[in-house]
Amino acid sequence: MADVDFTHTTVEMRGIVKKFGSLVANDHIDLTVHKGEVHALLGENGAGKTTLMNVLYGLYQPNSGEIFIKGDKVEVTNPNIAISRGIGMVHQHFMLIPPFTVTQNIILGKETSGPFGVLDIQKAAEEVKAISEQYDLYVDPDQKIEDISVGMQQRVEILKALYRNADILILDEPTAVLTPQEIREFITIIRNLTFQGKTVILITHKLREIKQAADYCTIIRRGKRIDTVEVEKTTEQELASMMVGRSVSFYVKKEARIPGEAILQVKDLVVRDNRNLKAVDGLSLEVRKGEILGLAGVDGNGQKELVEALTGLRRVESGGIFVHERDVTNRDPRDIIDSKVCTIPEDRQKRGLVSDFTVEENIILENFDRKPFSSRGVLNFQAIRDYAGKLIDTFQISPPDGTVRAGTLSGGNQQKVIIAREVSNDPDLLIASQPTRGLDVGAIEYVHSSLVAQRDKDKAVLLVSLELDEIMDLSDRIAVIYEGKIVGIVNAVDADENTLGLMMAGGGQENG
């Protein structure tokens, strides 16, 4: 444990209130952080953690409340003020400019330049190199962001803050994209930083990380501060129930089943990504009736391209995709839907919903040109309304009104609309790609039980997720994808996090 200096509060926020219209995202939140500590902010998705930190960083102005930094009361009206006070923030969604180099990204806004504002990139690159060595954060200054790994991107983000001499680092959900091993490394980095006198505020909703990395933890629920606790003196279970406000069981109830014949067979699949590189590179797998096959892997190892190929959205270069032994390789999405394959896409906003359409219109997206929703090219609004109403009831979509714009629904309800649409097609294979991303615990439970219900109806489910816990909880078998190949398949009962983590980092052995 680093030397926490209790005599000095580095950051103190008092009674912070931040409203978005009628929504109170932060409701009188207090936060005290001491110099040299790792202070975790724990809360569900949407609890208001990011908002609170954006207030501290000057991106949002609070409706009321005070901020003290190193003892001085500060009006943080823009990020420049926060930066000058030594605050650096690594945002949940990286704030990096893909076509720019590492150096350009780091120096932006605080450039080294000569007369007439002419950039001195050479010198800047050297400075970047120097800091990266000082803190053991390896990066290649001349590479473009779009060409480097997520892990390195994260180091760039941290360097951005250190380059500005930050001694208070805010890290917003930094581990979401890392493997268990990378997470361990990352925790070492954080520890290292505190030894060098930095203070870290770590936002997360993962309990284990808090136990491993943090000294103190402030729990936020629905915009309110619940408590601040010393991490050593509490348990994961206690933290969890403070976060959710009721006791939660992480265990998904699931009867053992004997899987049937294969519904989906993928053979030696090769698919290229947008940059024309082989994202899926000779991948084979099988999903059988009555099982959930979990596909684990670090982001960017071909999951996205695989799912797009399976759903007909991306061209397959070679290899084959078979559903019920029928070849559906390179068929269009319509054909694939008609072969009873339905998908919960990874990006709700982009692929899943037409957010400017009403809920009703979204529900018939795949069937609008069929009876009873239309005949001879004319829509039948009564039939659409009746059907949508039924699904809204069954799936408890709120608000229970099919005529509202889908974009106005909460994330969880948007996901319910998609699940309602896909599941009501009665698919033989359901592909769920990151189905719980950004949802709160209630919605996550709902999604999980829907997937298990499909499996229990003797359907096949392919679950693609970056959350290893989710994969381990739900799957019957787990396949690990690395650089576009399956590097191992294990039965869920035999799986342990360590071996899976090794495989996700490419350390597994080849086996079919």
Added chain:
Amino acid sequence: MAMLNSLGFILGTTLMYATPLLFTSLGGVMSENSGVVNIGLEGMMTFGAFAAATVGYFSGNPWLGFLAGGLASGFLGFLHALACVTFAANQVVSGIAINFLGPGLALFLSRKFFDGATMTYNLPIEMKMPKYFNNMLPEGTFVRQVLNQDISVFMAFTLVLLIWFLLYRTKLGLRIRAVGEHPKAADTLGVNVSRIRYLCVILSGVFAGFGGASMSLAVASNFFQTLISGQGFIALAAMIFGKWKPHGAMVACLIFGCAQAMTIFIGGTGLRVPQEFLSMAPYILTLVILMGFVGRAVAPASDGIPYIKDES
């Protein structure tokens, strides 16, 4: 010899016709690299051409006219920035408005100042943009044929260099491109997104105004209703064609200029090709080139998306 003569004529004419497009196209480069789509270039160019010809006529000084063209269009650029940056307008719609306002103002004022006519009075040669290098180049040579140009031609090509340097070699340029790619990232580093966008959009108006001015003060010798007719749009196309880069835009403008020169040249040779087909050629050529070589051009990632600091 005749060959060389023809070539000289074609190259010279190419440069002449490329210039107004190039200025305007560079305006587009500025604006869109900072993330603001500027479909109003046409209107800005028209207004600039008018203002330049008018001030040039009344002051007798082409430089004042040229400057006035830039300032007048800079004002339209300011309006566009006001809409797009401060009010997060739909940038295309705002640009369309500029395309009504620019020519509307130009013709309205023209009627006011020139006895109800939609054209300004002809400028005598000494009130047009000068040709400084005229006397330095030996009479009757190829070099003279090519480089015997209005000063605005040289200014346009110098501007390409300057903007290239600005965008890719300076601090401000890094910030401009950052704002066009990912304004939020720039904002979190304390870069003032609004200020940069204002600057770029106003400059884009100024350059479009220069484009118009080089049309009315150099290529032609007055402003009239159909003087610009579509060149702003072609400059826009050239910018896209040039992949939003100053040097790319230059190449595209040269292609358009060359096509125009060829039209005139072939028209003069008495070849029996219908004039209309010659005039059509550059546009067909553009489409073919876009189909074949350029493919999907990539705009700055946040081009056209208003940046709204999510505050409420």
Added chain:
Amino acid sequence: MGKFIKRLFSGTIGVTIFSIVIAFIMGGAILLLAGYNPVQVYMVMIEGVFGKPKNMAWSVIKATPLIITGLSVAFAFRTGLFNIGAEGQFIVGSTVAALFGYYLHLPPLIHIPLVFVGGAFAGGCWGSIAGYLKARFGIHEVISTIMLNWIALYGHNYVVGMPGFARRTNISCDIQDSACITLFKNWKFSEVGRTWFGAHPILRDIFKTPLNSGFLVAVLLVILVWYILNRTTLGYRLRAVGFNKDAAEFGGINVKKSIVLSMFIAGMLGGAAGALQVMGVARNISTLAAMEGYGFDGIAIALIGNNSAFGCLFAGLLFGALKFGGARIQSPPVRAPMEIINIMIGTIVFFIAIPRLIRMIIRWREKRKGDGDA
């Protein structure tokens, strides 16, 4: 009452009305600055539009092509495409209509629909080129339609000058009577007609203009476009692609086909406008030195009409009236430049682009009121 006004003004119709009001104020201010009496100018304009039945007929005639090009742009907008090419589609439509109208000799019952459909179809093909270029090569429709506009213009000029078709320099032969849709075109000049109109001076006045059935067609097209967009699977499909092509593709809709189809329909509308203009008003085509602006006006109309079919009808009529009334102010006694109309149109569009301004004003007023109460 206050609440009602607030609701109205925070909606799109409110924004439009607000913008139109501002435009008249701005126009007035500019006229005043330029030394004209704005009240007098506006009076002449209004008089010019509503003063005589004949003038109203003229406004409707002017509005007809604009309503349809507006529809063309609006239709494309609703399906996620920006059709700057209505101009070129208009030109192609008018060219083909003129050719069909002159060279074919058929009974009106066949000739009229044939010329109309020919023009519309040609416009449709012209539009779908842009759609195809986008779907197949990813070329943005803004660029391709700009190019196609110019290609259309020069092609048109070539056709005008074709030997056998050119009547004199820069003008083509007139279409046959059998392809003409001007109302009572022969009868009104016949002996009977003249006597009858002599007894009905108001109608005579109206029919002095080339009043034609084009306006009826425009209204029918408005209804048709509304129906297609809102009631049919085709409209659903195209709107889905327009709002979110990734989701549409995910749902099994063929996005590329939709883009081509959508541009085809938008082009058909542009072409139809051109055909009707030739059949009802111009009767021939002439060399174009520059774009005439039907398509560009259509963009403004679509925007003012909030991209809805019926919105285009009203915006088109407003435009027609402004254009016709605007031309009136140039004559004595006011002699004000008619381009004030373009400035006003630009102002309307400008304010429509910034609905945030109005919302900010409303919020600011509320806040002030709130402070006052406290």
